[in-house]
Structures are given as C-alpha cells and as structure tokens.
Amino acid sequence: MFGIKDDSVFTYFEENELNKPVPRKEVESDTDVRTIYMSQELKIPKQVSSPILCDLGSAVHGDKHHSIFIQPQIYRAPEVILGVPWTFSADIWNVGCMIWDIYEGGSLFTGHDPEYERYRSRAHLAEMINLLGPPPQSLVDKGELKDKFFSSDGKYINFDYNRK
Structure with a gap:
C-alpha cells in the first residue's frame, strides 16, 4: 500500500x-x-x-502458528494455500510479491483458472510451481489441504493453467 x-x-x-x-x-x-x-x-x-506495510484488520502475533486463510488472493503464500500453519513468513512472501508488482507493473501470479473464469487456489499453486518448482515435500506434508493439490505419492495433481 x-x-x-x-x-x-x-x-x-x-x-x-x-x-x-x-x-x-x-x-x-x-x-x-x-x-x-x-x-x-x-x-x-x-x-x-x-x-x-500495513494490516487491514487481520493482525496476529508473528511468532505463533496460524492456519486461517489470509492475504489478498494473488499475494497468498504457498503455506496459506496448502493450509500449513504460518507465521510472519507469509508477510515476507507478500513483500516479495509487492516488490515484483512495483518493478514489473503487473502481478507475479494471478491465480486465474480459465475453466472457472475466476481465481482458484489450484491455478495459483500451478503458477507458483511452474515458476519456482514444486514446494518442499516437508511443507506439503504439513498441509491440511494437501490432498486437494497433491496425489498420495506427493505429485502435483496436474493442472494446465494455460488451457482454455
């Protein structure tokens, strides 16, 4: 802001x-x-x-783990999407995305799912994996929502965010 x-x-x-x-x-x-x-x-x-850097009503203590959904959708950190308890690391992710937006004049991730014509976490996570590679397995294993995105053998459930 x-x-x-x-x-x-x-x-x-x-x-x-x-x-x-x-x-x-x-x-x-x-x-x-x-x-x-x-x-x-x-x-x-x-x-x-x-x-x-500001907060608009969702302030929590940074040294404790939290699991509620936070952040504007396009800035949502991987741990938040996966349902992993998060701390201030989610804020650091926000700062990185904001810096990208400032210097590049556009969002690093959109999370736009062409199948549903709106933001979807699965599309957002697919964009992250496409750019940065898969998240560490240790992070995925902690996720309450991991089964929505990953198979039992730890592979990302294929989603082609470029398809129309």
Missing part, C-alpha cells in the same frame, strides 16, 4: 458518503455478519509516498 500525501481524497470520500451513502447489504454466515458496500469511484491523489 502507498501512503497518500494529499488527504483531500479522503475528505471527498467521507463527505460523499455522508451526503449520499452508497447502497449496502448485510450478508450472514455461520460465524459472522458482513456489510457489503457498493463500490464508488475514488479520486486519484496528487501525490503518493513510499510503500507502507
């Missing part, structure tokens, strides 16, 4: 929401209720500052 030096963008957003609130709905699940807001156009700031 980039810092914004010109905070008039936020003032405009706040005033617009107060004067003309966007449509919203509440969606209930077994565990919580979420409010979904319709998107609204944001002004582009005149100046941005250096990238800032």
